[in-house]
Amino acid sequence: MADAAVPRPAADRLRPALRFLGRRLLQALIVMLLVVLLNFSVLQLAPGDMISVLSGSSDMTAEQMVSLRAQYGLDQPWLARLGIYLFNLAQFDLGYSFRNAAPVATVIAERFPTTLILVVASVIVSLTVGTLMGVVAARRAGSLADLVLLAVALVFYATPSFVIAIVLILTFGVTLGWLPIGGLVTVGAGLTGWAWLADLVAHLILPVIALCTFYVAIYARLARASMLEVSSLDYVRTARAKGVPEWRVVYVHALRNALLPLVTMAGLQVSSLIGGAILVETVFGLPGMGRTAYDAIFERDTNLLLGVMFVSALCVVLVSLVVDLLYVLLDPRVSLE
Incomplete structure (x- = not known):
């Protein structure tokens, strides 16, 4: 008489899942590294920088521009900037947003x-x-x-x-006035609970349909x-x-x-x-x-x-x-x- 099938131990059943997750995490790490390198390289090839934009909106002298570029490391060679960026990224530091005057992680967490x-x-x-x-x-x-x-x-x-978005705005927002056409919630309304949720859903209807x-x-x-x-x-x-x-x-x-x-x-x-x-x-x-x-x-x-x-x-x-x-x-x- 054939022996009854012996159930596999829990550890044996988990090994394929752990190997799968290990492979996928390694692939994800490689993909993220390639994405970071590509994004950084492409953006460095673009002309101009943040200091150039600031100088166009204020009376900034050439000496002040040079000083600011040195302060933020923008005068460093490409490889040096890449090394600094990767070192900071390894510490989960996404850098500082000049325009928002706040850490990038804080800005992204808000948006x-x-x-x-x-x-x-x-x-x-x-x-x-x-x-x-x-x-x-x-x-x-x-x-x-x-x-x-x-x-x-x-x-x-x-x-x-974008055509659907414009049609929706003109029809349901401007002509009929049924739905709000901008923002995520009504600013200054002070809504809470279910009233806030209903207001959020109303603001999302048109963007979600368009998207x-x-x-x-x-x-x-x-x-x-x-x-x-x-x-x-x-x-x-x-x-x-x-x-x-x-x-x-x-x-x-x-x-x-x-x-x-x-x-x-x-x-x-x-x-x-x-x-x-x-x-x-x-x-x-x-x-x-x-x-x-x-x-x-x-x-x-x-x-x-x-x-x-x-x-x-x-x-x-x-x-x-x-x-x-x-x-x-x-x-x-x-x-x-």
Whole structure:
């Protein structure tokens, strides 16, 4: 008689996960180092510096400019500045923002929550709406509803986000006056609790719609194609043959595997939204990372711009790791081995 299967010790089960995390953390460290080197090198190639910008807005003599460049190390060779920057970065010191007269970490800590709220809300809305559109279109493939949903998705896909933002502002903000068109909350209102939350949501509605319409179209088309492919597989036909309710076949059996390409796209969306938020935050006057990077470019605040790009790259790397882990949860065929 064959011996009964002996359960694997907990340590043996954890080893693949630890090896996976170790590999990914090493890859993340290499990627972040390359990103830091590339960003620093590109910004150093740009003409001018913060002192040049300051001299244009004040009566600063040439001697004062030389003194300030020496004070902040801007007169050092490129390799020396890079070494100082890497040394400070290893100590989690992102430098000092000249224009904001504050440490870069402090400025980013103040602006990051706005971008985080905007990105998370956009991902949730676009993924939910796009997936539902794709599922409905797939279940009614070839019908009028399918054609209408595909046409709507095509319009969303073809229309730039800044055009949608302007239309939303003119329609719902200026003409109808239903929603606020700028800022994150009503300044000076002194709202707290649920009133503050309702005010925050009202300010986010237009920016989130402007930011996520493009991705709603992508998710809708991906979900439709994936659902049509999964619906023809054997396990879905078997579930229907066993008399499983149609809603359970669609939303439990088929949708779980159909979500795999959407999860990948969600990871890519986060990366794109961090960069795309510059436009939306500027149009709607949101004090986020995108607006901060936009201002830092024109003000030649190199330390602040490097800090924003570093934090953005770190977020992208972390999201990539989360997407890999979600793959393991969604698809039993994917292993950490």
